[in-house]
Amino acid sequence: MPVRPAAAVAACLCLLLSCASHGVFAGETLRVGSKNFTESVILGEIAAGVGRQQGHAVEHRRQLGGTRILWRALEEGDIDLYPEYTGTLAQELLQMPGADEDALVDALATRGLRMTAPLGFDNTYALGMRADRALELQVDSISDLAAHPGLRIGLSNEFMQRADGWPGLSATYGLPQAANGLDHDLAYRGLESGAIDVIDLYSTDAEIAHYGLVVLDDDRRYFPSYQAVYLYREDLSMRAPDWTAALDAMAGRIDAATMRGLNARVKLGRETEARVAADWLGVEAPRAGGRMERIARRSLEHLQLVAVSLALALLVALPLGVVAARRPRLGQFVLSLTGLLQTLPSLAVFVFMIPLFGIGAGPAIAALFLYSLLPIVRNTHAGLTGIPRDLRETAAAIGLPSRTRLWRVELPIALGTILAGIKTAAVINVGTATLGALIGAGGYGQPILTGIRLDDIGMILEGAIPAALLALAVQGLFEAIERRLTPRGLRIAARQ
Incomplete structure (x- = not known):
């Protein structure tokens, strides 16, 4: 029995991602x-x-x-x-x-x-406030917070959900405030600006002394060692x-x-x-490399994420788009399913892929592959169904086989719309791939995350600017490909 194309593609996908994730070679x-x-x-x-x-x-x-x-x-x-x-x-x-x-x-x-x-x-957890604000409200301990329900509390996202975090802490102390989650390093800036009144701390944070913060006494000994x-x-x-x-x-x-x-x-x-x-x-520090060397390395990592995920998506999405166009009932299901994938939160999809492919490039490529499907499937479907009916009937009337009509007539006419979908998927991937740094995939997200953590605008721009330039380059590339592949007669007709 021949292997079904979908099964073959799925097997190739799993093999490639597993190798990328676990370093088989x-x-x-x-x-x-x-x-x-x-x-x-x-x-x-x-x-x-x-x-x-x-x-x-x-x-x-x-x-x-x-x-x-x-x-x-x-x-x-x-x-x-x-x-x-x-x-x-x-x-x-x-x-x-x-x-x-x-x-x-x-x-x-x-x-x-x-x-x-x-x-x-x-390095125990703690809660902290600006010294002047704590003195103004006469807050010395976590228990004292209960008397000030209007205080704005900003906590690191992980602390918001942990068993030893906010749920248990607020219950133990009977705190009436509703806390908001944010990045731990950004919380210090919010506290300094006055946008937040209370944040969670690590007792070895250098910022405690730098910002002149008061560490509130854990008077009910909630936090363990x-x-x-x-x-x-x-x-x-x-x-x-x-x-x-x-x-x-x-x-x-x-x-x-x-x-x-x-x-x-x-x-x-x-x-x-x-x-x-x-x-x-007491050893010599490893050579860090200059900024251009770092950008070159991150560019190669980012291009790998985008190129592999997009190539895999093309193998799957183009046939799905053709099927969706030729079988309307099945097409509605395909479009709905790929549309549903697009609504899933990006970071959640990255994390969901870790049990399947480990950490590193594998889960990032898998997530980007899923996000690439909808633009390509939808535009392939739209391009093929948008061909005038009389043109399709003429091609059938002169005796062209179905496969020949698809490759010689329908796909060339729909090419512009299909390439627009591929271009959209590629540009989306360039931006979304920055999240891959959170699971060890590297790319431009690595300097962005480091810059946020260290409050270093230069480091953030080291990732953000190349990502933006790469998105523009990808868009220009696909526009050039579209001009090159579109038959001259169709280009003239489009201009007229």
Whole structure:
């Protein structure tokens, strides 16, 4: 029995994305992950530096998003190690409130994971206010917030949903305010401008002293201890025993004051995490490369995401558009389904693809593939159904077979509309692909995320401007292709 085309395309898609995600053709490279905040990136760089000191090839996949993404990536083997906190483990990941270190170690072992001894500092959650605002309202503790229901509270998006976050905190203290979610780094700017009255803090944040904030007393002891540790896969201790031993030997070496200083050098001093980590380790910092070199590298990553996803979409969407045009009832279903895909939130689709393809380029390409379908299917359908009926009947009357009519008559006439759909899909992909940086896919989103985190406009523009230029270039490319492929007679007719 011949393989159905749709099944073949699906198999190719899965194979390509799996290879892109998991590095099938690459050698043994150990992978460190980190969350999307400065301290986690610094600790990830330190861990990567320790691994390189032991002679291993180590890749640092930085800014992979929130806790759940890193945890899933570790369990599934997409990364080998990442920095975490005991309170997050107990409350959010293992659902073991109040568990001690030994209990956490035992619970991790059942999942094939291990944990280093604490690094030496407790980065607990806290709530903070500007000192002048707290003094004005006489707020010293979290309990005092209940007497001021009009206070505007802005919390990091992850904290809004965590088991140890806002839901439990507001219930414990009986807080009447409705909190809004936003990026943690943007919250500091909102607090400084007066747009927000209260935000969540990490106790080792460099901005606490910089902005002159008051840390509110957790008088009901809601937050657990958040000792910094490294989580790693159990098999890493067999593949790189010297690395895991060196990480275990770091126990107690980084106190809270040291961590605040490292954070400050990055957030306030504009140094790179790699430089700060290398200085702490006493080694030479890896070569960072100039701005043009970084842009060139990110351009190649971005082009890969856009080109592969668009090519896969063409393989699927063009036949679907033809089918939709020739079979109206089935066509309505196809158009409705692809339209539904377009309404799904972009970031949610990226995250949904992680269980299928891991982290990295794979899930990003899969998500962009889905977003490319509607413009191509819809325009192919519109182009073919828009051909005058008498022209189609004439082609049939002179005895042209159905396939010949499609390739020699209908598709050339509909070409302009079809290419417009492909152009739309490509331009959409260029912009949407920036979200791929949240799951380790790289591209122009990487400097944008870093710039937001560090409040560095230059870094944001380093990603935003090339993305805009690439979108314009893609649009111009497809307009040139349309002029080149459209038969001369149709071009003359269009001008008339």
